[in-house]
Amino acid sequence: MRLIREQARDHQAAMNLVTSDRALTMKEREFVLDHYQPSASTTQALDCALRLQG
Numbered sequence: 001m002r003l004i005r006e007q008a009r010d011h012q013a014a015m016n017l018v019t020s021d022r023a024l025t026m027k028e029r030e031f032v033l034d035h036y037q038p039s040a041s042t043t044q045a046l047d048c049a050l051r052l053q054g
Contacts, residue, residue, distance in 0.1 A: 003037055010035040 003011065014035040017028050024032070 003040055007035075007037060008040065011037040011040045 014032040017024055017032050018036075
């Protein structure tokens with residue numbers, strides 16, 4: 001599944017928050033939960049396959 005430009009931008013912003021070195025505010029946590037897109041990862045199929053092997 002491809003993301004539209006706005007979804008991709010919001011997903012990247014969510015990932016930037018997740019990888020930040022500081023504690024997130026409740027509003028930032030909600031943003032991450034609302035905008036994280038598992039399908040944006042190119043390794044999603046590989047991750048699933050590795051879990052099935054284990």
